Amino acid sequence: xxxxxxxxxxxxxxxxxxxxxxxxxxxxxxxxxxxxxxxxxxxxxxxxxxxxxxxxxxxxxxxxxxxxxxxxxxxxxxxxxxxxxxxxxxx
Numbered sequence: 296x297x298x299x300x301x302x303x304x305x306x307x308x309x310x311x312x313x314x315x316x317x318x319x320x321x322x323x324x325x326x327x328x329x330x331x332x333x334x335x336x337x338x339x340x341x342x343x344x345x346x347x348x349x350x351x352x353x354x355x356x357x358x359x360x361x362x363x364x365x366x367x368x369x370x371x372x373x374x375x376x377x378x379x380x381x382x383x384x385x386x
Contacts, residue, residue, distance in 0.1 A: 314320050
């Protein structure tokens with residue numbers, strides 16, 4: 296039983312060295328060095344906030360353009376159902 300534990304520990308040392316020397320181990324070490332929590336850095340959080348604000352602005356702009364386009368379409372077609380003050384052709 297003791298030999299199995301000793302052999303396991305001896306084999307874990309080179310395996311651990313290989314993993315830590317790999318690209319995954321190096322990325323993990325960089326993340327620890329930067330102090331990231333849950334895989335996000337302060338720079339990433341700031342960038343996400345900036346992108347969310349930009350998406351909100353673009354969404355509002357698209358809604359405004361949609362309303363303006365609908366207004367122009369109705370104006371050109373002359374199909375304003377609720378407008379009874381307009382005169383028909385020849386009136």
